[in-house]
Amino acid sequence: MPNWQDKVVMVMLAETSDLRELARMVGHDPAIFWRDANFRQADLSDQDLNGLDISAATLLSVPTLADTTSDIEHDDDPLAQAQSYLSRGKEAMNRAVGDWARAGMKLDFAVEVLTAAVEAFEAVQDIAGEAHVRRMLADALVLRHHAPPETQEEDLDAAASQLRAARMLFERLDDHEAVASCLDAHGMLQRFRSQMREDDTAIEALDDAVGLFNAAAKFRQSALTKVRLLGASREQMMLSGPHEKETISLLRDHILQLERIWSQVTGPVPADIAAAAKIENCMCRLGLAQITRRTLGTKAREEMRDLLATAMRASAENGHYIDWVNGQLCLAALDALHREADVAPAQDDTSEALDVAEAEALTRAQVWLADGDATLRTLISATDPDFAHIDHALDCYAEAEDLFGLLEDVGPVEDEPGQFYAVMRRGIAHLLWAADESSTGEKKAEAITNGRFALDLAAANLGGRSDVPFAAAEALDAQAFGLRLEAHFSTKEFAVQALAEAAALHRRASRVEGLPRAVSYRYRTHFFGAERELEERQAADPSKLRACRVRAHKALLSSESRKSDRTSSAEQASHMAVLSEYAMSVTAELKVTAPRDVKEKREQSRSETDQCIDAAIELATTLLMPLDWMLLCRTRAQLQRLDLQ
Amino acid sequence: MGFEEVFSWKLNMSNSSRALRQVVSLDGWIAAFDTEDTATVHADVVFREGRFGAEDDDKVRFRLSLRRAEIVLIAPEAEPLRVIRASVERSPAREGQTRQVTHQMSAEAHGKANLSLSKALTPGAELSMGAEAHRSLTTRQELTETVAGHVEQHFTTLEGHPAWEVRAIGCERLDGSPWDAANKPRLRVKRLSERNADGDKPTMRFEMRCRREDIEITELELKDPEKQGWFNKRLNRDVNLAAAEQVIKEELLSAGFLQVADLSEKHANLVIADVIVSEDW
Numbered sequence: 001m002p003n004w005q006d007k008v009v010m011v012m013l014a015e016t017s018d019l020r021e022l023a024r025m026v027g028h029d030p031a032i033f034w035r036d037a038n039f040r041q042a043d044l045s046d047q048d049l050n051g052l053d054i055s056a057a058t059l060l061s062v063p064t065l066a067d068t069t070s071d072i073e074h075d076d077d078p079l080a081q082a083q084s085y086l087s088r089g090k091e092a093m094n095r096a097v098g099d100w101a102r103a104g105m106k107l108d109f110a111v112e113v114l115t116a117a118v119e120a121f122e123a124v125q126d127i128a129g130e131a132h133v134r135r136m137l138a139d140a141l142v143l144r145h146h147a148p149p150e151t152q153e154e155d156l157d158a159a160a161s162q163l164r165a166a167r168m169l170f171e172r173l174d175d176h177e178a179v180a181s182c183l184d185a186h187g188m189l190q191r192f193r194s195q196m197r198e199d200d201t202a203i204e205a206l207d208d209a210v211g212l213f214n215a216a217a218k219f220r221q222s223a224l225t226k227v228r229l230l231g232a233s234r235e236q237m238m239l240s241g242p243h244e245k246e247t248i249s250l251l252r253d254h255i256l257q258l259e260r261i262w263s264q265v266t267g268p269v270p271a272d273i274a275a276a277a278k279i280e281n282c283m284c285r286l287g288l289a290q291i292t293r294r295t296l297g298t299k300a301r302e303e304m305r306d307l308l309a310t311a312m313r314a315s316a317e318n319g320h321y322i323d324w325v326n327g328q329l330c331l332a333a334l335d336a337l338h339r340e341a342d343v344a345p346a347q348d349d350t351s352e353a354l355d356v357a358e359a360e361a362l363t364r365a366q367v368w369l370a371d372g373d374a375t376l377r378t379l380i381s382a383t384d385p386d387f388a389h390i391d392h393a394l395d396c397y398a399e400a401e402d403l404f405g406l407l408e409d410v411g412p413v414e415d416e417p418g419q420f421y422a423v424m425r426r427g428i429a430h431l432l433w434a435a436d437e438s439s440t441g442e443k444k445a446e447a448i449t450n451g452r453f454a455l456d457l458a459a460a461n462l463g464g465r466s467d468v469p470f471a472a473a474e475a476l477d478a479q480a481f482g483l484r485l486e487a488h489f490s491t492k493e494f495a496v497q498a499l500a501e502a503a504a505l506h507r508r509a510s511r512v513e514g515l516p517r518a519v520s521y522r523y524r525t526h527f528f529g530a531e532r533e534l535e536e537r538q539a540a541d542p543s544k545l546r547a548c549r550v551r552a553h554k555a556l557l558s559s560e561s562r563k564s565d566r567t568s569s570a571e572q573a574s575h576m577a578v579l580s581e582y583a584m585s586v587t588a589e590l591k592v593t594a595p596r597d598v599k600e601k602r603e604q605s606r607s608e609t610d611q612c613i614d615a616a617i618e619l620a621t622t623l624l625m626p627l628d629w630m631l632l633c634r635t636r637a638q639l640q641r642l643d644l645q
Numbered sequence: 646m647g648f649e650e651v652f653s654w655k656l657n658m659s660n661s662s663r664a665l666r667q668v669v670s671l672d673g674w675i676a677a678f679d680t681e682d683t684a685t686v687h688a689d690v691v692f693r694e695g696r697f698g699a700e701d702d703d704k705v706r707f708r709l710s711l712r713r714a715e716i717v718l719i720a721p722e723a724e725p726l727r728v729i730r731a732s733v734e735r736s737p738a739r740e741g742q743t744r745q746v747t748h749q750m751s752a753e754a755h756g757k758a759n760l761s762l763s764k765a766l767t768p769g770a771e772l773s774m775g776a777e778a779h780r781s782l783t784t785r786q787e788l789t790e791t792v793a794g795h796v797e798q799h800f801t802t803l804e805g806h807p808a809w810e811v812r813a814i815g816c817e818r819l820d821g822s823p824w825d826a827a828n829k830p831r832l833r834v835k836r837l838s839e840r841n842a843d844g845d846k847p848t849m850r851f852e853m854r855c856r857r858e859d860i861e862i863t864e865l866e867l868k869d870p871e872k873q874g875w876f877n878k879r880l881n882r883d884v885n886l887a888a889a890e891q892v893i894k895e896e897l898l899s900a901g902f903l904q905v906a907d908l909s910e911k912h913a914n915l916v917i918a919d920v921i922v923s924e925d926w
Contacts, residue, residue: 004896005704011888012867017881022888028895036858037891042883101880 082120131169187212365403372396397426427454480505667695685830732833
């Protein structure tokens with residue numbers, strides 16, 4: 001007989017978890033071996049505990065066979081009996097999602113007792129109870145359909161019929177919220193069904209789902225339905241095939257919308273919505289990875305797992321088992337994506353191959369960045385700019401961000417662009433879109449928020465770095481422009497605060513150590529611009545605005561006198577800033593002049609100001625400075641409006 | 646360290662303390678008798694956590710402790726000593742000592758640092774971090790918390806011996822001394838004669854008893870990392886862990902406990918240490 005340590009090793013490594021077998025293996029009587037044992041979270045639901053001396057207190061804390069038999073105590077009160085079935089069913093469902101690998105038996109039990117509960121509520125003619133249980137039974141059937149090891153499509157049919165019955169009952173009760181919930185659940189069920197089918201029938205199921213979600217929206221305007229619709233449209237796009245670009249664009253848009261939904265959610269009930277949005281968001285990100293034939297980095301994978309775990313827990317706690325199933329499907333998709341990816345490098349597992357892959361990814365990131373820049377350049381060079389192109393630029397920058405992110409290339413090294421540089425460019429593109437006259441209302445606000453967020457993020461990561469002074473200063477400067485733009489569309493109080501902050505950021509940018517004089521000078525000119533805008537919003541004192549114009553004029557004269565020095569792009573950019581500031585300060589002064597004097601003064605300065613604007617726009621286009629370009633276009637428009645007065 | 650050592654008996658005829666050396670230390674004495682031939686009886690009890698598995702040839706490692714124990718004072722009938730019942734230490738069970746705790750916390754947040762970047766760089770939770778946020782916060786909280794320690798409860802055994810049950814509160818296991826041995830005697834005894842029938846000073850015996858369920862085995866693991874890794878990956882491993890702990894408990898019980906009436910008896914009390922005490926001078 002082995003000594004006691006061998007026995008310990010033997011039972012720990014035993015292939016079995018059968019209580020009797022384990023006791024016999026170490027030479028003990030199974031009947032008394034398990035006394036006072038600490039089973040912790042063990043699952044004893046598939047074990048026969050008859051004849052084993054295990055205390056009731058011990059068994060209270062673990063799932064046991066009792067959970068999986070229909071041996072329920074009978075109550076003389078039929079309603080109490082029905083409630084008892086219901087609570088046992090719900091408990092079994094909770095246990096099933098808590099131990100998904102072995103959920104089958106528990107879900108069989110749940111379906112069994114919930115079916116009994118339906119009959120019991122029917123018998124006492126409790127319509128509300130019956131409707132509620134039918135709804136829950138549908139969830140149990142959907143769970144069982146997805147539970148390992150095999151799926152049964154008939155469960156989906158049964159679930160659909162329970163949902164229809166529940167919906168009819170809720171309609172009789174005029175419970176619109178519950179009717180919408182049934183329609184939502186039915187729509188999700190159709191989405192699940194589409195995953196089991198191919199081609200046309202899958203698309204039909206999705207169309208059906210969209211119809212059901214739209215019907216739900218008629219009863220209840222809920223963000224939850226919106227999340228489900230986004231999911232259905234994602235699945236439609238993914239099924240429809242080769243329109244990769246459109247799909248990528250749609251997925252990015254979905255990701256944004258979903259993040260916004262969950263960030264706006266507060267309180268316990270909308271926690272369901274937040275959970276569904278998080279799961280759908282992960283689905284979108286996985287969809288993106290699949291389309292672009294990429295895998296996620298370890299960190300991104302872990303982040304996604306955490307997000308899914310939180311969301312699935314919230315869904316289960318709130319009884320939204322269908323969302324929980326959706327989360328489970330997402331986890332499976334994540335695993336599948338990386339199983340393939342993990343296998344691939346194993347076939348060619350050399351560091352050289354990885355280096356090549358990294359180099360390729362880096363090149364691709366830089367190409368995306370250049371593509372984004374080229375798009376913006378085309379836009380600002382056009383006589384009649386088409387702002388729709390900004391969408392493409394946003395996609396390009398986002399793609400570059402992703403690739404740099406995968407390479408963990410977070411910031412510029414020796415001024416080579418990296419992830420946050422791409423973020424900054426994306427922020428600029430958002431702001432450009434926001435500044436367009438055709439963007440209005442919610443979309444404009446959204447673009448400003450997105451732009452500000454990206455620029456804040458870039459500045460937070462680059463702004464404090466002394467090793468990359470160019471990028472650090474540029475990020476701060478762009479951040480300030482974001483504030484100036486937002487100030488333009490805000491209340492006076494906010495605008496004053498934002499402009500003061502913007503002025504401080506421009507000043508900080510101008511003082512970053514290691515910058516060439518011309519670059520620093522450009523940021524200082526921007527600082528004067530922010531100060532002037534602050535004065536315009538605060539008091540619009542004509543004498544102060546005149547002083548601003550005079551200062552800008554002096555700067556212009558000084559810059560003109562150094563024409564021979566303007567060989568580098570930094571010098572040219574600096575000159576452009578001065579030209580731009582002069583034109584803007586003239587406009588600001590004209591705006592506070594009495595209308596009858598405007599025309600006269602405008603004519604006096606027309607030629608000079610227009611020349612300044614033309615020259616500055618040309619430089620901004622050449623040097624690809626979209627924010628400066630945008631300000632100049634606005635100034636020109638303002639001057640034209642003043643002309644008309 | 647061998648199993649015997651964790652669970653070794655300390656044999657000493659003058660003071661035959663038999664202790665689970667690492668987990669509990671039990672000692673005691675009878676103070677000097679006064680002019681009325683009475684004296685106080687003291688028990689010195691210390692609980693600790695035992696560790697097993699340090700030896701190279703050990704295959705497993707774990708920690709061992711007690712959740713509950715009984716200390717029984719036995720005055721053999723043949724001994725010329727009589728317990729003064731009124732003197733038995735019988736303070737009511739303490740519900741746990743409490744203490745007032747004040748937390749003061751100051752924090753200053755600089756939003757610029759350490760932005761973790763998800764793949765989707767979009768507005769959301771991180772927005773406020775993106776800006777340069779400077780916030781400071783000072784909070785002060787006063788709360789009453791239960792201090793980890795012991796609950797001591799007097800009782801009389803079925804045989805009529807005075808006894809004290811000690812249970813852990815605020816933590817899972819017994820740790821430290823449940824009482825001040827020198828200043829909190831268990832009781833007073835009256836001496837009926839200076840010598841017993843054998844001509845020796847009269848003696849009493851302290852026993853420490855517990856039940857199988859009071860023994861706590863924690864952090865059980867295989868020393869072979871490969872095997873432990875395999876174990877960690879298995880499903881429903883808590884059943885196998887429970888089986889392994891049962892094996893260890895059985896071994897502990899059958900290997901060394903002093904007095905076990907019937908190991909198969911569910912509620913058998915097991916004597917895990919004892920000490921004979923006599924007048925200490």
